[in-house]
Amino acid sequence: MRKLIPAVGLLALAGCEIPSEFLQRMETQSKYEYYEASEFWADGRSMRAPPEGSIPREAKVGNPGMTTGRINGALVSAIPVPVDKRVLLLGQKKYGIVCAQCHGVLGDGNSIVAENMGLRLPPSLLDLSSKPVGHFYAAINEGYGVMPSFSGELDTEERWAVVAYVRALQAARGTRAGAEQPLPQENR
Ligand code: HEC
Incomplete structure (x- = not known):
């Protein structure tokens, strides 16, 4: 050959x-x-x-907080996977591919798509820092209002990575490069 x-x-x-x-x-x-x-x-x-005993990738097995973002219907309040640099970089990459075109590269809702969307605008994700992490996971997994589910684009690990990155964007809002603490509201 x-x-x-x-x-x-x-x-x-x-x-x-x-x-x-x-x-x-x-x-x-x-x-x-x-x-x-x-x-x-x-x-x-x-x-x-499929061979007997096979289960779909998204089957509800193991830790429901991990796979659905909810435990007994309540949104989880902590990311159930260790978050390190690798996970944040994965989240940054996937956010850039799957979410940024609508919610903006900074998560502030400013994007070309948003400018041209008539039905309902993608909201700023930065204003939602008081929402539990499960809210973001569930939005990705199940869809939210007119936004479709992105569970086909992102597997469980990638969804949590995106959630971790959204948290990083929220924390970075109003933070100057090199500064350890976010600036007080009035200085933003
Ligand atoms: C095609 C554009 C589009 C893409 C891509 C998109 N979204 Fe959305 N998103 C929307 C719109 C529009 C809404 C508001 C839906 C509504 O209120 O009916 C929304 C709503 C949300 C909400 C709920 C906001 C709230 O008010 O609580 C979250 C969280 C969210 N999106 C996160 C994401 C994440 C994370 C990604 C990437 C995995 C993503 N979105 C990708 C358009 C998009």
């Missing part, structure tokens, strides 16, 4: 036509379509059921 690859490259360079069976394009290769019958399996189906 190793020897074949340069040979194919040379053929392509020379402009020769390579038969598509040879390239095994995904389009033409033999495969089953959805719901197609199969003689291979005893039950005659090509689509297989």
Whole structure:
């Protein structure tokens, strides 16, 4: 095979036509379509059921505070995973990809999308520092009002990382670079 690859490259360079069976394009290769019958399996189906005992990634197992942001219906008040630099950097990255276009890079609700949204504006997340962390987790996990759930984009760890980063944005509001304490309200 190793020897074949340069040979194919040379053929392509020379402009020769390579038969598509040879390239095994995904389009033409033999495969089953959805719901197609199969003689291979005893039950005659090509689509297989998950092995017994498999659970969906988001199944409510283990610690519900961790997976739903609520314990017995009450929003959790502490992030249930250790928050370190790695988690905050992950949160920063994911926030930038999934949330910033609406809630703004700083979390203040200033974004191009927000400027052009007619129905309901994405709120500033900085004004919500009194809300428990579970509120942010649940908003990501379940959606909030017109905002859809982002559980498909972010797994449990990434959701908590985003929550930790939102907390960091809230803490950073009104803080000068290098300052240890946030500035008093009147100096902001
Ligand atoms: C497509 C734009 C959009 C994206 C992307 C988005 N949001 Fe939202 N978000 C909204 C809007 C609009 C609302 C207000 C919904 C309402 O009140 O009906 C909202 C509401 C919220 C709320 C509830 C605010 C409150 O008043 O308590 C939180 C928390 C939140 N978003 C966090 C996030 C996080 C974290 C992300 C990224 C994982 C995110 N949002 C991504 C548009 C967005």
